[in-house]
Amino acid sequence: MKFIIENIWLIVLAVGSGGLLLWQTLQKSQGGAISSAEAVRLINREKAVLVDVSEPAEFAAGHANGARNVPMGKLDGAKELPSNKALPLVLMCTTGARAARAAAQLRKAGHEKAVSVAGGLKAWREAGLPIEKSA
Known part of the structure; x- marks a missing residue:
């Protein structure tokens, strides 16, 4: 839990970039x-x-x-x-x-x-x- 709190911005950045990649893939498939x-x-x-x-x-x-x-x-x-x-x-x-x-x-x-x-x-x-x- 301490790791998550100390590195929240890195986690947000990783989730955000992954979400953008997923969105781009879904757009192409549609x-x-x-x-x-x-x-x-x-x-x-x-x-x-x-x-x-x-x-x-x-x-x-x-x-x-x-x-x-x-x-x-x-x-x-x-x-x-x-x-x-x-x-x-x-x-x-x-x-x-x-x-x-x-x-x-x-x-x-x-x-x-x-x-x-x-x-x-x-x-x-x-x-x-x-x-x-x-x-």
């Missing part, structure tokens, strides 16, 4: 945003489906190579989404903000492996990954 590199890994190794939730005009101006366009407002019941809800979904938009909201929406709808790309198309482009434009 579908936090992933890097472009992690997105490519999911697509290549786990057959993830890349979905761009931008509006059609934004999608036509430039999108990640191989992405499907399902605008944010049309996610509910979209036929372009895989019927197998166990497949990972990698969501993207111009900046990543809409994709993060879309990922949360899709996780609530049963797509438990829906994640967004941090930084969106901008981060994808900066990573040197392929971009294509629709005609």
